[in-house]
Amino acid sequence: MIRLSKIADYGIVMMTHLARERRASGEDGNQSSAHEIAAATAIPPAMASKILKLLCKAELLRSQRGARGGYELARDAGAIDVAEIIQALDGPIAITACVEDGDGDCCIEALCPARTNWQKINGAIRDALADISLEDMAQSIPEAFMLDAGQERTRIEKVVE
Amino acid sequence: MIRLSKIADYGIVMMTHLARERRASGEDGNQSSAHEIAAATAIPPAMASKILKLLCKAELLRSQRGARGGYELARDAGAIDVAEIIQALDGPIAITACVEDGDGDCCIEALCPARTNWQKINGAIRDALADISLEDMAQSIPEAFMLDAGQERTRIEKVVE
DNA sequence: ATAAAGAGTACCGAACTGGTCCCCTTTTCC
């Protein structure tokens, strides 16, 4: 099904939340704790924390440790795209194989005409994902949508076809 | 990592093999048994058989039962694209969610602006895959490449980035 | 000094995936 992992899904939701937070209170400075973010997005706190750490290591978020610490976007929402988020959480965006960890390279790589097709495919996918900024994602999503009190968190993705 | 399942990978390899077979002996009529195909592509016979059945049900292959039966492409190689193959084996091509089997629909679907973004993304991915025909894939791949005698089957995909 | 918060890491259970097996039906060929 070529599906996005839940980690990446959650990551995008949280980043989107932070983008909205920032916009609501002009520019940076005010951070949100993992707790707050988890509550606002209805993502299990421990999970949220784990993912936020990863996003931080990928330099998509800035963190502040200690009491009253928290997270905030490392850059402007318009300068962060979903491809980056997915890559930070799920690894390289590619309809994989070949790069089997370790040995790696395809012995007839140079000869393989299929290779260019796969590169084309992978490239197209990456481009599509790189074309959506966090700002686009954040645009006018009703807050009620992010936290669907009581029941399961509402999914924001929609299958096509 | 957004990876292709092995099923789909195998499927593409076998379809590519059949495309080459057909081209080698002008037009249809001559079928290959699951056994032959498995041997030629170095895919475990039982696996190959399972996948061929699926491809047949998806009407990408035509089958002939009974002794001297086998499989052949249902259409011309130029008229089959990788998107179809992947969809037949892995289900709808989409960076998923929402369609959780059963209940399914996103309660605020109509309001969700993110939805159009995901559709855009999914569409781009599908387009990229639909743009590669089996004929493209089959083009001049040396047969030695399909069966890498002795060792593991060589992977035809190549990661990008 | 204490409490709040992030950093890091180990761990568990459930689901999915790759892979195998078995039995049934169809068809050919002797």
Added chain:
DNA sequence: GGAAAAGGGGACCAGTTCGGTACTCTTTAT
């Protein structure tokens, strides 16, 4: 007509991955 070849359709198993949790350590504000 019967045996063998081949596909059709499942059930089933095992290993890996993934979602999720827990625990300990470091940092920092009050």
